Amino acid sequence: MLSKKTKYAINALVFLARENKGNEPIAIASISQSENIPRKFLEAILLDLKNAGMLNSKKGKAGGYYLQKSPDEINIAEVVRLFDGAIALLPCVAHLYYARCDECKDEATCGIRSVFADVRAESVNMLKKATLSEIIRRGEELTKNPHALDKK
Amino acid sequence: MLSKKTKYAINALVFLARENKGNEPIAIASISQSENIPRKFLEAILLDLKNAGMLNSKKGKAGGYYLQKSPDEINIAEVVRLFDGAIALLPCVAHLYYARCDECKDEATCGIRSVFADVRAESVNMLKKATLSEIIRRGEELTKNPHALDKK
DNA sequence: TATGTAGTATATAGGTTTAGTAGGAATTAA
DNA sequence: TTAATTCCTACTAAACCTATATACTACATA
Numbered sequence: 172m173l174s175k176k177t178k179y180a181i182n183a184l185v186f187l188a189r190e191n192k193g194n195e196p197i198a199i200a201s202i203s204q205s206e207n208i209p210r211k212f213l214e215a216i217l218l219d220l221k222n223a224g225m226l227n228s229k230k231g232k233a234g235g236y237y238l239q240k241s242p243d244e245i246n247i248a249e250v251v252r253l254f255d256g257a258i259a260l261l262p263c264v265a266h267l268y269y270a271r272c273d274e275c276k277d278e279a280t281c282g283i284r285s286v287f288a289d290v291r292a293e294s295v296n297m298l299k300k301a302t303l304s305e306i307i308r309r310g311e312e313l314t315k316n317p318h319a320l321d322k323k
Numbered sequence: 324m325l326s327k328k329t330k331y332a333i334n335a336l337v338f339l340a341r342e343n344k345g346n347e348p349i350a351i352a353s354i355s356q357s358e359n360i361p362r363k364f365l366e367a368i369l370l371d372l373k374n375a376g377m378l379n380s381k382k383g384k385a386g387g388y389y390l391q392k393s394p395d396e397i398n399i400a401e402v403v404r405l406f407d408g409a410i411a412l413l414p415c416v417a418h419l420y421y422a423r424c425d426e427c428k429d430e431a432t433c434g435i436r437s438v439f440a441d442v443r444a445e446s447v448n449m450l451k452k453a454t455l456s457e458i459i460r461r462g463e464e465l466t467k468n469p470h471a472l473d474k475k
Numbered sequence: 476t477a478t479g480t481a482g483t484a485t486a487t488a489g490g491t492t493t494a495g496t497a498g499g500a501a502t503t504a505a
Numbered sequence: 506t507t508a509a510t511t512c513c514t515a516c517t518a519a520a521c522c523t524a525t526a527t528a529c530t531a532c533a534t535a
Contacts, residue, residue, distance in 0.1 A: 173412050175494065181435055182426060198510070207426045212495055218512070231503020232509045247438060251412075260325050260403075274334060274359045279469060282462035283333055286399065286453040293445050301438040310434035317431060327523065350481070364524055370483065383532030384480045476535100483530070493520075501512070 177254040179208045180216050181247060184225065188242040188303040196228065196235030216254075223253050242307070248298035258298065259291040329406040331360045332368050333399060336377065340394040340455040348380065348387030368406075375405050394455035400447055410450065411443040 183202050191197055199217060203210045217236050220226045227239040238245070251258055257268035263278055264287045275281055335354050343349055351369060355362045369388050372378045379391040390397070403410055409420035415430055416439045427433055 172409060172414065174492090178413070178424065178426065185435065196510095200510085209495060211497080214511075214513095215495095228511065229503085230501075230511045232507095233504065234502080234510045236511090257324060261330070262324065272330065274330065280462055280465040282458035282460070282465070283337065285461040285465060286449070286458060290446055290449050293449065294442055297438070297442050297445065306434035306438060308434070309437040310432055313432040313434070313437060326521095348481095352481085361524060363526080366482075367484095367524095373482095380482065381532085382480090382482050382530085384534070386481050386532075388482090478533100478535090480532085480534105481530100482532095484528085486526085486528105488525080489523090491520105491522075494518090496517075497515085499513090501510100503508100503510080505506100505508085 173251065174255050176212075176216055177251055179206070179213060180220060180250050180254055182206045183208065183213065183217065184220070184238075184245060184250065184303055185306055187226070187236065187238055188245075189307060191237050194237045196233070196237050198235040202236070219253060220250075223249070225249070238303075242303035243305070245303050246299050247301040247306075248295055251298060258295050259287065261287045261291075264288040264291045325403065326407050328364075328368055329403055331358070331365060332372060332402050332406055334358045335360065335365065335369065336372070336390075336397060336402065336455055337458055339378070339388065339390055340397075341459060343389050346389045348385070348389050350387040353387070371405060372402075375401070377401070390455075394459070395457075397455050398451050399453040399458075400450035403450060410447050411439065413439045413443075416440040416443045 183206060186202055186206050187197060199210065199214055202208065202217075203213045208216075217226060217228070221228055221236070221239075225239055225245050226236050228234065228236045248258060252267065257265035259265035259268070261272060261284065262268065262270035263272045263275065263281075263284050271278070272284075275284070278284060335358060338354055338358050339349060351362065351366055354360065354369075355365045360368075369378060369380075373380055373388070373391075377391055377397050378388050380386065380388050400410060404419060409417035411417035411420070413424060413436065414420065414422035415424045415427060415433075415436050423430070424436075427436070430436060
């Protein structure tokens with residue numbers, strides 16, 4: 172399961188992508204209120220997103236946050252990794268967060284690893300395609316055609 | 324990431340499936356030693372697997388655990404769910420462990436949910452296909468042909 | 476029937492992570 | 506200079522994870 176932090180981050184990003192046409196800064200308070208995210212918690216999240224290069228901010232009066240990259244350049248895989256770490260279910264199949272499984276005898280011939288490598292590959296693939304634009308597109312599609320749940 | 328509990332469980336199950344041809348009970352101590360799993364921790368895990376119907380046990384001298392179901396009837400999805408709960412990354416796309424996302428405004432038109440529903444569907448699908456037999460088969464295949472990592 | 480082996484059950488300890496709070500310093504616009 | 510806003514540091518309560526301790530129950534076999 173994703174942490175609340177990650178969920179909040181995704182919601183905040185999608186909100187910003189939808190709201191901020193001209194890239195005018197939007198105040199933390201607005202996002203917090205609109206997306207039901209605890210104010211102080213959101214501050215930390217937005218700061219992380221800024222440090223990761225996805226957002227930028229303007230300080231002082233009439234300040235706030237806005238997207239630093241285009242909505243189709245920000246994908247969910249990035250966000251998940253930033254807050255929750257690896258997408259893989261086993262450390263031995265992670266790429267960015269690779270670690271040996273200490274119980275493992277031989278990684279190269281491990282059938283368990285092979286299965287989870289496939290799962291990881293597919294998940295990463297899907298989450299990378301899931302950009303902010305794509306999410307917004309899906310939302311619009313579902314609004315028009317409420318039974319589009321069987322697309323796969 | 325999977326918990327250690329789940330990883331230990333999978334390793335123990337695969338070990339039992341490989342080892343126990345005639346379904347003679349194998350002692351906790353054997354599994355613990357062979358798979359590098361802390362003895363006492365393993366006890367609890369095996370008990371859970373038994374209560375879930377995957378294993379059965381024989382008490383007393385020459386006792387131990389053995390598979391209750393056939394190796395192609397036990398899949399990784401089951402095991403993960405037993406110890407780690409939902410496979411889904413968001414509660415709102417889980418089936419067995421469904422829960423509303425409290426921040427969510429409208430589940431039916433949520434683009435985020437739509438993305439994670441797809442990821443979940445694919446993951447569950449893959450993990451259900453990953454039976455103990457399949458894992459053993461993959462292990463053997465990798466032993467024969469060490470570069471079979473690009474099967475997808 | 477005695478004895479030892481092994482599974483069953485419960486409690487708990489220590490560490491880590493999660494989710495969130497508090498307070499204030501720094502910055503900017505009016 | 507004042508009000509609004511981000512930025513930064515520290516703190517806390519609760520939950521969860523991993524593992525161990527202790528004692529008990531059931532069973533096989535000599």
